[in-house]
Amino acid sequence: MDIHAAMRMTDMIHLNHHLITVINRFGIPLGFGDKTIQEVCEQNQIDSDFFLQIVNSFHDENYFPRLQFLDFSISCFVNYLRKAHADYLGRNIPAIERLLERLIDSFQGDKSSLQVIQQFFREYKDELMIHIEREEQRVFPYVIDLEKAYANMQFSDELIQRIAAYSIEDYYAEHNDIEEKLFDLKNLLIKYAPAGLDIHLQEELLHLLFSLEKDLNRHSIMEDKVLVPKVSIIERELQLVHQARTNNGSESHTAVKSRLREIIGDAGDKGQSELSRREKEIIREVALGLTSKEMADKLFISLHTVLTHRKNINRKLGIKTVSGITVFAILNGLVSPEEIS
Numbered sequence: 001m002d003i004h005a006a007m008r009m010t011d012m013i014h015l016n017h018h019l020i021t022v023i024n025r026f027g028i029p030l031g032f033g034d035k036t037i038q039e040v041c042e043q044n045q046i047d048s049d050f051f052l053q054i055v056n057s058f059h060d061e062n063y064f065p066r067l068q069f070l071d072f073s074i075s076c077f078v079n080y081l082r083k084a085h086a087d088y089l090g091r092n093i094p095a096i097e098r099l100l101e102r103l104i105d106s107f108q109g110d111k112s113s114l115q116v117i118q119q120f121f122r123e124y125k126d127e128l129m130i131h132i133e134r135e136e137q138r139v140f141p142y143v144i145d146l147e148k149a150y151a152n153m154q155f156s157d158e159l160i161q162r163i164a165a166y167s168i169e170d171y172y173a174e175h176n177d178i179e180e181k182l183f184d185l186k187n188l189l190i191k192y193a194p195a196g197l198d199i200h201l202q203e204e205l206l207h208l209l210f211s212l213e214k215d216l217n218r219h220s221i222m223e224d225k226v227l228v229p230k231v232s233i234i235e236r237e238l239q240l241v242h243q244a245r246t247n248n249g250s251e252s253h254t255a256v257k258s259r260l261r262e263i264i265g266d267a268g269d270k271g272q273s274e275l276s277r278r279e280k281e282i283i284r285e286v287a288l289g290l291t292s293k294e295m296a297d298k299l300f301i302s303l304h305t306v307l308t309h310r311k312n313i314n315r316k317l318g319i320k321t322v323s324g325i326t327v328f329a330i331l332n333g334l335v336s337p338e339e340i341s
């Protein structure tokens with residue numbers, strides 16, 4: 001069952017209480033009364049579409065609308081990932097460590113086999129810390145810089161060199177499954193635990209391991225399937241625009257145009273439809289700097305219709321910013337550079 005905007009927040013938690021974790025990461029306090037998800041998001045100034053994508057992908061492992069995710073801002077997404085990291089290192093891992101400690105302390109038999117398990121977990125914790133540190137120190141600042149550059153198409157040669165030195169594809173290639181060892185740890189406790197362990201502590205520990213494993217699994221999938229494709233599109237577009245500028249425009253435009261078409265093709269799903277005549281008109285007006293209200297007046301359509309067209313354009317192109325649409329419009333001959341200047 002999909003979670004939708006009109007669902008009451010309370011009903012969502014009754015449907016899946018693990019979503020309390022996600023709610024906490026968004027900084028939403030409990031005590032919703034009968035408010036719907038939409039109302040709670042508005043109250044907390046959270047993009048409800050983004051919230052719904054996260055809760056649905058957390059709730060149902062088969063739910064994964066990659067295209068819809070591509071519309072969200074990177075900084076918003078990174079913010080969520082950072083909060084999840086803080087949870088893993090600040091809450092989940094220490095809770096597991098404490099339980100393991102208590103399990104060993106309460107055991108009356110030979111503790112050596114349990115200490116081996118404890119050592120296994122310590123090594124896992126070190127790996128997880130390195131994994132998270134790399135993302136926080138290297139990957140996240142990089143992708144946020146890219147997003148800033150992409151928003152206004154102002155960027156230096158240095159940024160293009162950074163893309164060449166360490167692109168998001170390099171991160172993807174190195175990105176390992178951090179939950180695999182947790183799977184092993186669970187099995188060590190389930191299949192090979194010595195007799196005489198405190199069964200309640202053991203049960204509590206297993207619940208924590210199962211839930212952390214699931215959370216990490218969803219987290220890694222979001223990094224691989226949402227962050228990587230989105231950043232990859234931005235990297236390629238920045239490189240192409242840089243190339244066009246370096247070659248001083250006109251003679252490289254045809255090549256840039258066809259390659260940008262390829263990018264846009266990749267960005268959307270394969271069954272994506274062509275732009276309609278009206279959408280092309282709107283793209284042209286966006287590039288010329290008109291506001292949605294001005295477009296509605298000029299084209300004799302309602303503001304709501306303009307906004308719907310703009311949403312569809314963003315989805316079809318995989319480009320959200322005005323400056324990105326402007327570049328697309330120039331490269332596709334919908335507007336000339338002279339008209340813009």
Ligand SMILES: [Fe+2]
Pocket residue numbers: 081085132135219223
């Ligand atoms: Fe991460």
Ligand SMILES: [Fe+2]
Pocket residue numbers: 131135175220223
């Ligand atoms: Fe990761």
